[in-house]
Amino acid sequence: MTNHWIDLKNADVILAMGGNPASNHPVSMKWINRARAKGAKLICVDPRFSQTAAKADFYAPLRSGTDIAFLGGMIKYILDNDLYFKEYVVNYTNASFLVNPEYKGPAELDGLFSGFDAKTKKYDKATWTFQMDEVTGVALRDVTLQDPNCVFQLLKKHYARYTPEMVVDITGTPMEKLMEVYKLYGATGKPDRVGTECYAMGWTQHTVGTQNIRAMTIIQLLLGNIGMAGGGINALRGEANVQGSTDYGLLFHILPGYNPTPNASWPDLATYIDKNTPKTKEPQSVNWWSNRNKYITSYLKAIYGDAATKENDFGYSWLPKTDVGQNASWLMIFDKMLKGDFEGFFAWGQNPACSGANSNKTRQAMTKLKWLVNVNLWDNETGSFWRGPGMNPKDIPTEVFMLPCCSSVEKEGSISNSGRLAQWRYKAVEPPGQAMPDAEIMNELYFKVKELYKKEGGAYPDPIMNLTWNYGERDAAGKVKHVDIHTVAKEINGYFLEDVYDTKVEPPKLIGKKGALVTSFPSLQADGSTSSGCWIYCNSYILKDGKEVNMMQRRGKDDPTGLGLYPGWAWTWPVNRKIIYNRASVDLNGQPWDPKRPLLKWNATKINPLTKTPGVWEGDVVDGAGGPAGSPTGKLPFIMKPDGIASIFGSGMVEGPFPEHYEALECPLEVNSMSKQRVNPTIKIFGDKMDASFSCDARFPFVCTTYRVSEHWQTGVMTRHCSWLLEMQPQNFVEMSVELAKELKIDNGETVIVSSGRGEIKTVAMVSERFKPFKIAGSTVHQVGIPWHFGWQFPEDGSGYDSVNLLTPNVGDANTMIPESKAFMVNVRKA
C-alpha cells in the first residue's frame, strides 16, 4: 500500500476493484465504513456481486480479465471532460515530457508498440524514450501539454480508442453503470477531493496484471490522488507478512530492501553498483537509488561481517549469480522440476501442491525430486504429495521430510502488514511436542551443513564459512544454542562498525559510535563502516538515550494529525513514513492541496533543529530531504524515480509504456475487439503437454475466476484445521448464475464436475444471483467462480474436495510471472 488501512477513512471515494476487502480483509471495512459515515462513496467493480459489492454505494460488474478496457475508458473520460488535476499533472508527472517522435502505439500498429520483435517476443525499447535537452541533459517538456509528442497527447491518442461503446462491448458492463463509475471516480480530480483504490489478486493474477495496476496508477496521477491522505493505490496483500517476506528478498530477483540479485554480467561490486544506480541530471530530483552503493555494501557487511573487506569487494563474489536475463520464478521452478532438474526442494511454510497454478503439473513435478523438505504446522498436500490422488507411492522415489514448526504465538518476532507497519509479536506458550521455531530449524541446518564442510571440505565453501551467524550464546562446539531473535532484528537494522563522521561539515561531525545501532538509513555508508541487513528497516531498532529500543514494540496511541497516522504505534518502513510520496500532497510552495486533510505542510519560518535554518516540514515524515519543489533548494516528490516525478509514460514495462487491453490467454473471444493482437504479445507460454490452454473452445465455454471466502485463508492449511471455520465453510463450491444453472439443468447444492484443459475437480454447485451472464460482443458469456482454500489431504475424508488450482493455467504476467488464476476457461457438468 502507498497508504495504510486507517487512512481509508480519509477518502471521498473508495474504488474496490481487483479486490474484495469485505471478505478478505474484513476489518478494513471498519475504515471504509467510517469514510462512508462522513459521506464517502464505496464503488465496487467485480465480476461477482461480492460481499464488498453488497456493502457498496455503487456496484458495476465486468468480465474477468477486462480491467484495462474498463480503466482505459475512465482515462479517456477524465481527459475528455477535463477532470484531471492540471497543476499536479504538469509538475509531478511526466505528462509534459516529449517522447521520441519515432515512438508508435497500438493505435497505429494494431495492438503493438514500436520495436516489437515477433521472433523473440520482446520489444526493443529504443523509441520508448524522451527527447533530451543536449545542454542540460534533462527531458524536453511542453508544460502547456499541447505538443503532439508530449506524453499527455500520446496518452489521449492511446485511449481515444477506448470509447464507452468499445468498453462495454469488451467488459460486458452495462453502459449506465460504466458511466456512473466514471462520473463518481472522475470527480476526485479536484484538489480537495480524494479517491483511493484497493486491489488484490483480482488485478495481479492476470497476464496483464502489472498493467492493470499501472492503468489505475495513471488515473490516480491524473486526478492528483497519489501521496494524499485518503488516496494512493493500495495493494491489499493476502498474507500477514507477505509484505515483509518481499521486503526481505525471498524472491529470485531481489535481495533484501529491493536491491536486485546479482547476475553473471556484473562480475564485481563496482559493476553491480554502476548498473543499478540510476543517473539523472535533473537538479531537483532526490533520486534516492543513487544511494544503492551504501545499501548493498551495508548488506554485504551484515551477512559477511569482518570477512567482507574492501580488498575482497566486501564478499560480493560469494553471492550466487543468475544468468543474464534468467527468470528463476515460481512457474519456471516447477517447469524445471518436472524435467528433473532439481534434486532437492524446500517447501517451507507454504503449500505449493494447492497454491500455484496448474497443480497437476506441480504435483507431478514433485515426483521427480530426490528429496523434499516440508516445514509446516500441519501435514498438507505438499508434504503428502506422494500419497495424493492418482499417485502410486511405490513409484515415487522422493525422500520426504516433514518438520513441525511453531505457530505465531509460540515464538517472538515482527511482521509487516499491508501498510508497511512492522509490529512485534510475543511468545505466549511453548510449542506443542517437538515443534521448533523456523529460526531454530534454520540455525540447526546452518551449523550442520557448515560442520560437514569443515570436516570434509567440498565445493566452494567460502560463502558458508564466511557467513555471520552471531545470534546468541554458543555451546562448546561453537554452535549457537538458540537464536535470540532480537540480535537478528538488530542486525537487520544495522550497526556502526567504526566511528562514522559526516565529513561534509567542518569540523567533521560524529554521526555514530562504533558498535552502536544505526539511527536511520541516511547514516549508512558505502565504505564498509556500517552494516544493515535490510536498509528499509534501518530505524526499526535504535539507540535512544543510551538504550536500545525496539521501535516495532511501541504501543503509543497518539494521533496528532487526526488523520490516523498513529506515529507512536509500532513502526512503519521507511523511517516511520505512513504515506509514501507524501510530498505530492502539497503544492510547489509546500502547502497542502487539500487544507481539510493536511498530511504535510512546509513551515517556512520555523527553525529546523538539525540544520539551524528556517523551514521545516510538519505532519507525516516527509519523503526525502529539501524544501518544497518551488523553492531554490526544493525537491520533486517522487523520490524513488530518477527524474523525481511519476511516470504516466512508463518505459520500464515489458509490454508497452501505456497499458493496452489484451484478452486473457484463455478467453471466450476469437478476436480482441481492440486490435488484432489477442493476447499480451510478451507473455511466456510453456508449450509442453502439461501446459495446455484452450481459447474459444466449445469444450470449455465458461469464464472462471478463483476467489476467497472470509472463513478460510489461502490453501486452507491454517483454517481447514480450525473446526469453527470448517463448520462455516465445509467444502468447495462453484458459484454460477441462475441462468447458467438453468441452461445446464443443475440444481443448487448438486455435486458437479468442473474441468479445464489441465484437470478437473468435483465440487458443489452454488447457484446464486451474484453472477449474471455478460453480453460480450453481441453474445452471452457466462462466468463462474471457485474458492481456492481446499485440498484432498484435509478433511481426511475428502469432503472438502480438491484444489481449484488443478484447473488454473500456468501462464504468468509478462513482467512478474504471477499466474493468470483470475481469468481462464472451464466447463461445468453434472457429476
Place this chain on the structure above:
Amino acid sequence: MGVSRRDFIKLSGGTVLVASLGVNLNPAKAYAKELRIKNAKQTTTVCPYCSVGCGILVYAENGKVINTEGDPDHPISEGTLCAKGSSLMQMANSDTRITKPMYREPGGAAWKEVEWDWALDRIARLVKDARDKSFMTTKKAKVKEKQPDGTEIEVEKELVVNRTDAIAHVGSAAMDNEECYLMQKLVRSWGLVHIEHQARI
C-alpha cells in the same frame, strides 16, 4: 460515557478510579473476577492471517492458550476481529498439528516418526551432496562486448556464477521478518538462486 470492557477490567484494579467514575461497577468487577482469564498470562500478538495486522490478546495458563480476543488498544482493529482472527486459539491448540519430525522413505507408503537430529543430519547431508555435485563457479555465456570502434559484438565468456541449480526453495510469508531475513541469508549462502514464495503467486 464510553467504557470498554477492557477499561472495566483495568479500572476494577484501582478502587479510587472506580469511585471517581461515579457509576456502580460492582457487577463488572464481579464479572472480571470470575473471568476464565483471571490467572492467565496476557501477551499481545498480531493476527497471522490477512495483512490488515489486527491486534490480538493471548491469554495463557499452564502453558496452554486458554483464550484469544481482539486487542481493544490496537489502532487499526480497535478490538474487532474477523472469523479467522477470532479462531486463533483453535489454530494454536489444534490437535492435528504435527508435533514430531516425520519421514517418508523413497517408495514408502507411510510416514514414520524420526528424531530431529537424524532428520536434520540427513537433510544437511543431502544439501551438501546436491550442492557439491552441481556447484558451478563459472558458466559459459554469450555477452555483448563493446569494441574500440564503438560497435558491439557477441562473445562467449566464462562468467562467475557461484551457484547451484540442483536445489530450489519456496517460503514463506508465514514467517516473521527476522526469519525471512535468516532464510534468504541461509539459502543464498548455499548458492541457491531458485528462491521464491507466496508473493509470486
